[in-house]
Amino acid sequence: MRITDKVARVDTRDKISGKTRYIEDIAFENLHYARTLRSTVAKGRITGIRYPEPVDGIFIIDADDVPVHNDVAMIEHDMPVFAKDEVNYIGEPIALIVSKDKNQIIDFMRGIEVTYEGLPAVFDMNDVKEDANHVFEDHTFVKGSIETMDYDEVFEGTYRTGYQEQLYMEKQGVVACVEEGVVTVYGSMQCPYYVKNALMHCTGYDENHVRVVQVATGGAFGGKEEYPSLLACQVAVAALKIRESIRLIFDRREDVTYTTKRHPSEVQIKTYLKDRKIVGMSCLIDLDAGPYLGLSDVVLQRAMFTLTGCYAFENVRVRGRIVRTNNIFTGAFRGFGAPQTMFALEQHMNQLANKLEVDAIQFRRAYFVKKGMITSTSGIFNEDIYLDLMADRLEAFSGYQDLKEDKAPNTGIGVAFVPHGGGFTGSGEAEHIKAVVKLKKRQDGKVEILVSNVEMGQGAKTALSKIVASVLDIGIKDVIYEDPDTFCVPDSGPTVASRTTMVVGNLLYKAAEQLKAHMKTDEEITITEHFKQPDYVIWDQETMTGNAYMAYSWSAVLAKVTVDPLTYEITCTDIYGVYDVGIPIDEGLFLGQVHGGVVQGLGYGLMEQMVSKNGKVLQDSFESYTVPTASDIPEMQAIWIENKYVDGPYGAKAVGELTLVAVAPAVASAVADAIGKSLYQIPVTPEMLLEVTRNEKR
Amino acid sequence: MRNVEFILNGKAVSLETSLSRRLLDVLREDFGLTGTKEGCGEGECGACVVFLDGELVNSCLVPMNSVIGKEVQTIEGLAQTKRYRIIEDAFVMAGAVQCGFCTPGMVMATEYLVRRYKHPTNEEIREGLSGNICRCTGYQTILEAVKRVFEEVEDL
Ligand code: FES
Ligand code: FES
Numbered sequence: 001m002r003i004t005d006k007v008a009r010v011d012t013r014d015k016i017s018g019k020t021r022y023i024e025d026i027a028f029e030n031l032h033y034a035r036t037l038r039s040t041v042a043k044g045r046i047t048g049i050r051y052p053e054p055v056d057g058i059f060i061i062d063a064d065d066v067p068v069h070n071d072v073a074m075i076e077h078d079m080p081v082f083a084k085d086e087v088n089y090i091g092e093p094i095a096l097i098v099s100k101d102k103n104q105i106i107d108f109m110r111g112i113e114v115t116y117e118g119l120p121a122v123f124d125m126n127d128v129k130e131d132a133n134h135v136f137e138d139h140t141f142v143k144g145s146i147e148t149m150d151y152d153e154v155f156e157g158t159y160r161t162g163y164q165e166q167l168y169m170e171k172q173g174v175v176a177c178v179e180e181g182v183v184t185v186y187g188s189m190q191c192p193y194y195v196k197n198a199l200m201h202c203t204g205y206d207e208n209h210v211r212v213v214q215v216a217t218g219g220a221f222g223g224k225e226e227y228p229s230l231l232a233c234q235v236a237v238a239a240l241k242i243r244e245s246i247r248l249i250f251d252r253r254e255d256v257t258y259t260t261k262r263h264p265s266e267v268q269i270k271t272y273l274k275d276r277k278i279v280g281m282s283c284l285i286d287l288d289a290g291p292y293l294g295l296s297d298v299v300l301q302r303a304m305f306t307l308t309g310c311y312a313f314e315n316v317r318v319r320g321r322i323v324r325t326n327n328i329f330t331g332a333f334r335g336f337g338a339p340q341t342m343f344a345l346e347q348h349m350n351q352l353a354n355k356l357e358v359d360a361i362q363f364r365r366a367y368f369v370k371k372g373m374i375t376s377t378s379g380i381f382n383e384d385i386y387l388d389l390m391a392d393r394l395e396a397f398s399g400y401q402d403l404k405e406d407k408a409p410n411t412g413i414g415v416a417f418v419p420h421g422g423g424f425t426g427s428g429e430a431e432h433i434k435a436v437v438k439l440k441k442r443q444d445g446k447v448e449i450l451v452s453n454v455e456m457g458q459g460a461k462t463a464l465s466k467i468v469a470s471v472l473d474i475g476i477k478d479v480i481y482e483d484p485d486t487f488c489v490p491d492s493g494p495t496v497a498s499r500t501t502m503v504v505g506n507l508l509y510k511a512a513e514q515l516k517a518h519m520k521t522d523e524e525i526t527i528t529e530h531f532k533q534p535d536y537v538i539w540d541q542e543t544m545t546g547n548a549y550m551a552y553s554w555s556a557v558l559a560k561v562t563v564d565p566l567t568y569e570i571t572c573t574d575i576y577g578v579y580d581v582g583i584p585i586d587e588g589l590f591l592g593q594v595h596g597g598v599v600q601g602l603g604y605g606l607m608e609q610m611v612s613k614n615g616k617v618l619q620d621s622f623e624s625y626t627v628p629t630a631s632d633i634p635e636m637q638a639i640w641i642e643n644k645y646v647d648g649p650y651g652a653k654a655v656g657e658l659t660l661v662a663v664a665p666a667v668a669s670a671v672a673d674a675i676g677k678s679l680y681q682i683p684v685t686p687e688m689l690l691e692v693t694r695n696e697k698r
Numbered sequence: 699m700r701n702v703e704f705i706l707n708g709k710a711v712s713l714e715t716s717l718s719r720r721l722l723d724v725l726r727e728d729f730g731l732t733g734t735k736e737g738c739g740e741g742e743c744g745a746c747v748v749f750l751d752g753e754l755v756n757s758c759l760v761p762m763n764s765v766i767g768k769e770v771q772t773i774e775g776l777a778q779t780k781r782y783r784i785i786e787d788a789f790v791m792a793g794a795v796q797c798g799f800c801t802p803g804m805v806m807a808t809e810y811l812v813r814r815y816k817h818p819t820n821e822e823i824r825e826g827l828s829g830n831i832c833r834c835t836g837y838q839t840i841l842e843a844v845k846r847v848f849e850e851v852e853d854l
Contacts, residue, residue, distance in 0.1 A: 008790050008793075009793065009795065011795075012795045012798070013790065014798075015795050015797075015798025015801050015802075016786045016789050016790070016798070016801050016805055017733065017773065017774075017782075017786065018733015018777070018801075018802040021732065022735070022799065024726075024732075024735075025732035166833075168833055169735075169743065169799035169800050169831065169832070169833050169834075170735075170737075170797065171737075216798070217797065218735075218798065219799060219833050219834055220797075221833070252738040252739060252740065456797060457796035457797025457799075457834045458796065459796070588793040589793075591793070591838075592793055592796055592834075592835060595835055595837070595838040595839065596834045596835055596836045597836075599836035622737075622740065622742035622743050622831065623742050627831060627833065628836075628837075629827075629828040629837075630823075630824045630825075630827040630828050630830070630832075630837040630841065631825060631828040636836065636838055
């Protein structure tokens with residue numbers, strides 16, 4: 001059996017029958033419920049909070065109850081656990097109202113009155129992005145010299161993207177308990193150790209007295225990367241105060257309105273040409289972070305390092321800024337900055353090809369990166385890169401030439417080529433994450449995976465178990481992989497950045513190799529493996545130069561659409577994708593990621609409109625924020641090329657995020673092709689097309 | 699508060715409850731049947747679907763008032779049937795499950811399709827599932843699973 005051959009997922013049957021218990025399904029003794037009292041203004045000083053007369057059974061938990069630090073430990077400590085004197089966005093948590101009786105909470109909350117002194121708020125990042133006080137970070141990196149290069153033509157475009165909500169089907173949820181001096185948080189999350197570190201910082205408890213247990217997680221997509229740390233701190237503070245189990249589960253409207261989203265962006269690209277050839281590119285990326293930094297700096301860096309996409313240009317300057325506003329705060333979402341810049345770049349490349357009257361794929365081929373070339377951050381592409389081959393495959397299996405030649409009226413095709421760097425940026429894996437995994441052979445012969453990475457739907461349990469089972473040549477059923485509990489598992493890092501299979505999987509692969517020699521004995525033995533940075537990764541964070549990523553995965557996508565000439569209704573009929581993810585660990589899991597990513601990308605490109613007005617998100621439910629249903633999906637076809645990566649398990653590279661990123665740009669280009677006009681913004685909606693055509697007529 | 703009697707997964711049950719409570723909460727809280735999930739609480743996602751006198755309904759929108767004397771079947775009840783085994787196997791084989799939160803609802807919707815059609819068209823299948831949101835799978839493998847179910851049911 002080859003490693004790529006599809007196996008049945010290990011976690012499926014209990015999910016199908018409804019036996020799997022998510023946080024809302026778990027019974028806790030003497031459980032108390034919590035709801036969040038939230039700010040109703042976007043920026044202001046709290047001048048007073050009037051609570052109703054004290055009621056038996058109702059508890060109020062606020063900033064004054066926080067044992068040590070009233071801030072959530074992320075990169076900066078700028079976000080409070082509970083707003084104290086000041087609020088900075090609509091929906092910011094001020095207090096938790098807790099009771100055993102849900103209805104009592106609702107009644108009590110009706111009587112609460114918070115008064116504010118309003119302060120000037122910022123809702124449009126364009127109003128303040130030139131004001132350093134409103135810019136969290138401002139980075140630039142340079143390759144070659146835009147200033148001194150020789151060019152004879154400039155081509156410019158400005159591209160905009162809006163919010164996107166992760167809309168995992170299971171809402172945010174955590175439960176905290178205090179037992180024997182240990183505060184334990186159970187919850188739906190991607191990063192148990194992020195939560196643990198935040199709890200230690202907030203409560204002052206040491207690592208032996210803080211425990212985090214991930215439970216079955218009903219989707220995350222980045223939305224449960226940093227956000228659960230905030231909720232965990234809140235319920236932990238409540239549990240420490242009233243010494244009962246506290247459960248905080250959002251309702252859907254709260255979740256859609258107040259949790260992190262994909263950053264709205266504006267990307268300006270200027271391309272310099274000499275004799276119709278690109279000689280340089282300079283870009284400016286602005287992201288709306290909302291009021292707190294959160295993970296925005298990391299998101300921005302991925303946006304920047306991905307900006308030149310699959311192409312090598314001699315002279316590059318990329319500048320990126322994170323702008324502070326009083327909109328909802330934004331954070332991690334599958335793709336992590338790349339969906340914004342890849343939409344911009346790939347629209348730009350198409351528009352440029354059209355202007356030069358060259359075929360869109362042919363035009364790109366001239367700039368495809370190859371092994372040994374210099375990256376935009378002046379590192380070296382170390383691996384074999386087969387973009388030309390991928391383009392050939394895409395043309396062949398989509399029937400590209402025919403599609404172009406007999407294009408039916410009101411239909412369009414568009415392509416996009418997109419990379420994804422696997423794992424953390426630069427030397428992040430070695431310097432910040434320092435992953436440790438353990439692999440334990442038990443006396444009963446079963447082998448247990450001890451990592452902090454979580455199953456959230458992506459198939460981590462199956463992929464990692466399969467790697468270990470294959471190395472040891474045992475059945476996948478003989479590999480045990482429980483939901484992580486920080487009292488039992490080492491910190492193998494967060495479940496983010498498409499790193500689980502590639503980075504953590506490789507550590508498990510190595511551990512399994514060492515365990516082989518012990519499989520015949522019946523002693524219990526544990527192998528520990530630490531991440532070591534490969535020699536070829538050289539990175540200077542100060543100047544942002546070197547290898548931004550250990551290895552890149554690649555995708556080439558073609559979209560076909562039809563546009564109704566009267567209503568401008570858009571239908572994406574087909575998506576073809578060619579992927580280089582090294583060697584997929586399981587074809588079933590790989591395709592699952594492709595389909596899920598394609599449909600989420602399609603939503604981003606065509607449907608998922610989320611607009612904030614005066615700091616308030618207008619789409620707050622499934623009804624107003626529409627995501628694709630089974631009736632909206634195109635025919636999806638995917639193939640992959642083999643390209644073994646030396647430092648990935650069985651040659652595997654990153655998969656999960658890559659699959660989303662190329663879709664929106666390909667679809668937008670297809671719509672542009674259908675209507676014969678350039679587009680600069682997603683989601684592309686019938687209303688937008690109407691506008692574009694009207695403007696044209698004027 | 700009132701005493702309410704109905705049939706739950708084939709058994710007569712009764713409980714003291716307010717008539718305005720949601721069937722979803724009664725199933726989950728009073729009977730511990732947590733296979734029925736709450737995705738939205740507004741009738742928009744399908745995670746909470748159950749059979750009420752054979753009709754597929756969003757249990758988050760059903761007050762107990764409308765349940766009196768009726769027959770309710772949840773995923774836990776369906777899981778006891780022969781046909782469920784076919785659906786489960788089809789979902790496993792097709793790889794139709796990722797995070798699993800939508801899955802019990804999808805299974806219920808599949809059962810509904812099987813009860814309703816003998817040879818559904820692709821459009822009918824898509825339409826039949828369009829009240830159930832899945833954010834993970836992109837639906838493709840779920841559609842494959844449903845098609846498998848119809849092939850298998852045919853052979854029964
Ligand atoms: S929870 Fe009932 S339809 Fe979403
Ligand atoms: S499998 Fe996660 S929502 Fe469907």
